[in-house]
Amino acid sequence: MVFALDLEGVLAPEIWPILGERFELPELALTTRDLGDFTELMKRRVAATRTRGLTLADLKSVAHAVEPYLGARDFLARLRGLGQVMVISDTFHEFSEPLMRKLGGHVLFANRFELEPDGLLKGFKLRIRGQKERIVSGFHAAGYRVAAVGDSLNDLSLLKSCDYPLLFRPVEALRVEFPSAPIALNLDDALRTLELVAREVERNGG
Template sequence: MRIVCLDLEGVLIPEIWIAFSEASGIPELRRTTRDEPDYDKLMRFRLDLLRKRGLRLRDIQAVINTMEPLDGAWEFLRSLRERTQVIILSDTFEQFAKPLMAKLDYPTLFCNTLVVDPDGTVSDYRLRQKEGKMHAVMALKSINLEIFAAGDSFNDLAMIRQADGGCLFRAPTTIQNSCQDLACVQTYDELLAQIDSFLSAKAVGPANGGRIG
């Protein structure tokens, strides 16, 4: 059986921290995993900035409630789920994702958890496990599933390379330049074509720029 694992932000929904940066007028919060490969360093920076500005979880959730999936994402996901099973592997947090999952008809999501104080201050975060996306793909492969993975950021590279097939989706130039062995597609039609090729291939090898078989 062959299934698909997708990143969430930048693939199906806008980047939450960028949206909050724009709404709050704090440009430093625009920095994401597209820019910073060290996730813990990035999150510590974010939490420190929230604390200094007196911002609470409810402030972020208020912005999230106004967000919509990327244009065409709902239709893409519906078409993909007609083809095979889909799991969203994300480094976002349960407290962020719920309203956006409703707008995508509740796909399966594996993500992380924020530690929130009684007054709503986000004091810490808890990873499901380190390199959780990669380990999820490894676990799925251990039960003889064949995996296609796609994402757009530094924190997606390990899962794409661990998968049986995969590609980048709308990745920034810096990531494309450092991963020239991986195909990078720009539209949902192109991504579906990559996935269809994977699903129909007679034999599956390691992720190799979308050339499956």
């Protein structure tokens, strides 16, 4: 089976608020909880970095220092013993590849930045936005059962399209969308639930 996990808020802290604080740019710290339209949100973040003259290298120097939540690496290693593990996130490869290595080197599906020749951000390629459902349906087509873990509304399509949604410390709006889905308050809880799921899938020959 496949375990498809969100990154920020589940395995590690949100990166943009850390950037906003470090560079004292409140525009960077806005999240989908403040502004529902992700493209608009990204445009504002990119514009804010340009006003300040922050290059991708500046942003990476902070983003690459972000550490996983305590126990997240072991959590993923345990899941890997039960199935395939991948992270499907609205983060950017340029920010999160080192984090993925700290988490044990699992597969990451994420977005990419577009750059100016001088290293300033020009824009972004949202490869993941709206594609999460398609990634899951690809696994289904290949005969895999999919369990997904997310914490916020940007995980909605991932959680809706998978076979076993698990809400991790969810925002209220997500809880309302999945009144009967299990909720985990920490990674130990999440592991216990996913172990049961894996056992059920195995019993059913998946």
